[in-house]
Amino acid sequence: MMINVSSISEYVYCPIKVYLRQSEGCNIQTPAMLRGRLVHEVRRGFEELLKRNLWSVNEKMNAKTIFEILMEDVHEFVEKTLIKYCENNDMDPESAKTISRDLKDDLELESWLMAVKVWKIVSTNQKSGSDIADMFFPPVLLEFSIENLEMKLRGKIDRIEIMDGYYYPVEVKSGLPPIKGVWKSDALQIAAYSLLMEEEFNREVSVGFVDYMGACQRRPVFMDVNLRENLLNVLEEMRMMFHQGAVPEMVQSPKKCAKCEYSDFCEYAC
Ligand code: SF4
Structure with missing residues (x-):
């Protein structure tokens, strides 16, 4: 069975979630998932x-003018994307409004920092707008789709x-980072992409990045x-779970179950 890299983070959250989704065919779309997809599209x-x-930027402009230029058409674009997304997905208008407001705030903050x-x-360097575009x-x-049949990973x-000829995987997350480094699940996801890219492009991938948009970091x-090694162990555990129906040992967490979309019918829920 092919393992989807995105299910690795889910597995780290709770193995049962992946088990229910993959083996029992449960596929619940949560508001958080819909939101995540929309945020990706807008970004x-x-x-x-x-x-x-x-x-359109030039050396005579101040930071405020540059900010206004960077924001040109951004609000209209967010609105249009949101309307289209709500029509195609079952998203209620109130949630859409909140997402729209949050997104606009985030994009304004990022544009300010960039300006x-x-x-x-x-x-200071007399660079043209096009030079800056190349620089940033x-x-x-x-959204590069990648798979490796031997690794059974996609x-x-x-x-x-x-x-400079080096390839870097980047995962975009809408939330906040931990105090130091990245969340374990994000590190494993980047590690899995690095392995896949090494095979695909036949070159070493020694570093990747996580963009935490909630903190612009x-x-x-x-x-x-x-x-x-950590990744290979997790993949092995996941394979065992799928092939032998062996649910790995886990410590149940009421906090996690309370937020989980499977809590209504999961027999392990606490
Ligand atoms: S309800 Fe709890 S035990 Fe069940 S899948 Fe969700 S987090 Fe895991």
Whole structure:
């Protein structure tokens, strides 16, 4: 059975969730999942707008003007995407409104941070808007589907950034990072993408990144021996679970169960 990389984080949260989804065919779409997909869609378009808008920046502008230029068409784009998304998915208008407000706040904050950086660069280095666009947005492969039959692993990488011939997997998360480093589940996800990319592109992938949009922070994940071993152990446990129906030992957590979409019918729920 092929393992989907996205189910690794779910497995780390609670193995039973993956078991129910994969073996019992339960597939519940939670509001959080719908929200996550929408946020991804908006962010893809936002990045395109930023790239386009950066071309209009010049060295005579101050940070506020640059911010206004970066935000050109962004609010309209968010609204349109949201309306289209609500029509195609069953999302209630109140949740859509909250998501829209949060998204606009986040995108404004990011644009402000970027405007200040861009202003610093154009005012001191006389770079053009197109140079800056290249500087901030390296060549990228978006939503890259990847699989390896031998490893029985597949996934869709949010971004693969390419710099000086090196390939970097990037996972975009809407939430907050831990105080230090990245969440264990995110590290394992990057590790799995790195393995798949090494096979696909025939080159070493020694580092990847997690973009925590809730804090506008990018955190690195280094592919060391421990992380690789950890990933291989988790994959092995998952395979055992699927093939032998062996549910691994786990400590039940009332906190996790309370937030879990399977709590109504999961026999392990507490
Ligand atoms: S209800 Fe609890 S035990 Fe069951 S899948 Fe969810 S988190 Fe796991």
